[in-house]
Amino acid sequence: MKTLRPLQYVENLENLTWLDRVANPMRDLVHAVVRPSAVRDLLHGVPLGHPLHPLMVLVPTGAWVSAAVLDVVPGSKPAATILVGMGVASAAPTALAGWTDWADGHEQQLRVGVVHAAANLVAVGLYSVSLVQRLRGGSGRLLAYSGLLAVSAGGFLGGHMAYRQAMGANHAEDVPHRVEPGWHSIGPLTDLPEGELEQRMLGEIPLVVFREGNEVSVLSGTCSHLSAPLIEGTISYDDGDPCLTCPWHHSMFSVKNGEVLHGPATSPQPSFDTRVVAGNVEVSLPNAG
Numbered sequence: 001m002k003t004l005r006p007l008q009y010v011e012n013l014e015n016l017t018w019l020d021r022v023a024n025p026m027r028d029l030v031h032a033v034v035r036p037s038a039v040r041d042l043l044h045g046v047p048l049g050h051p052l053h054p055l056m057v058l059v060p061t062g063a064w065v066s067a068a069v070l071d072v073v074p075g076s077k078p079a080a081t082i083l084v085g086m087g088v089a090s091a092a093p094t095a096l097a098g099w100t101d102w103a104d105g106h107e108q109q110l111r112v113g114v115v116h117a118a119a120n121l122v123a124v125g126l127y128s129v130s131l132v133q134r135l136r137g138g139s140g141r142l143l144a145y146s147g148l149l150a151v152s153a154g155g156f157l158g159g160h161m162a163y164r165q166a167m168g169a170n171h172a173e174d175v176p177h178r179v180e181p182g183w184h185s186i187g188p189l190t191d192l193p194e195g196e197l198e199q200r201m202l203g204e205i206p207l208v209v210f211r212e213g214n215e216v217s218v219l220s221g222t223c224s225h226l227s228a229p230l231i232e233g234t235i236s237y238d239d240g241d242p243c244l245t246c247p248w249h250h251s252m253f254s255v256k257n258g259e260v261l262h263g264p265a266t267s268p269q270p271s272f273d274t275r276v277v278a279g280n281v282e283v284s285l286p287n288a289g
């Protein structure tokens with residue numbers, strides 16, 4: 001089966017460099033406005049372990065789709081009006097979570113994201129005017145159905161960003177499937193410098209290795225957010241525990257267990273068990289295979 005023509009238009013969007021003139025200042029603005037790391041982490045969905053935005057999208061889209069149904073049911077206008085208002089009220093926090101994720105994306109994702117946001121902005125505008133019309137006794141249905149079309153187009157683009165461009169996906173999900181179960185040697189302990197990141201390869205899987213005395217911590221070397229090489233990251237300490245900051249969008253992971261300490265990543269780094277046998281460091285990934 002051939003893909004639908006609209007998909008080809010969306011793929012073209014990814015390469016429209018003139019969109020950078022809008023996307024780049026918007027990205028900088030989002031970074032400037034959403035500053036406290038606790039707020040950013042919350043909006044990214046770090047406590048949930050996956051992005052918050054798709055969950056929040058359910059509220060306005062669910063309300064507006066329900067309003068579209070009630071708009072053809074006689075006697076349901078008051079309920080439809082409440083739902084249209086609920087969608088409008090929930091659009092801002094939903095958009096804020098989306099913008100926060102978007103601002104840490106690749107340039108192709110930023111370009112599609114700008115059009116995604118524009119479509120949703122048009123939808124919010126149409127639903128807002130529809131709400132005003134309804135509160136003044138008018139029908140507001142035509143505007144609401146136009147808004148539904150716009151938010152559907154925005155949703156199509158959001159789906160492209162999430163599934164085709166893998167924005168918000170776990171980019172380390174493949175690691176347990178590509179590592180053989182059991183213990184694997186990664187070389188002598190004495191070859192590892194203390195307090196510095198070292199890269200080792202386990203087959204085709206890059207690892208980042210960090211040694212403190214005889215204790216060795218090993219994480220998958222590709223960032224779960226958008227695949228940055230973590231060997232280029234930096235080490236800092238939190239309460240004496242080493243943390244690794246990604247070089248691209250500054251997600252921070254616990255070196256000891258891969259836990260996300262700060263987003264935009266929401267998925268942990270695969271963390272290997274380690275042991276030293278006859279002077280050699282061996283690693284084993286729980287749930288490998």
Ligand code: FES
Pocket residue numbers: 104223224225226227228246247248249250251263264265
């Ligand atoms: S690739 Fe984005 S935080 Fe690592």
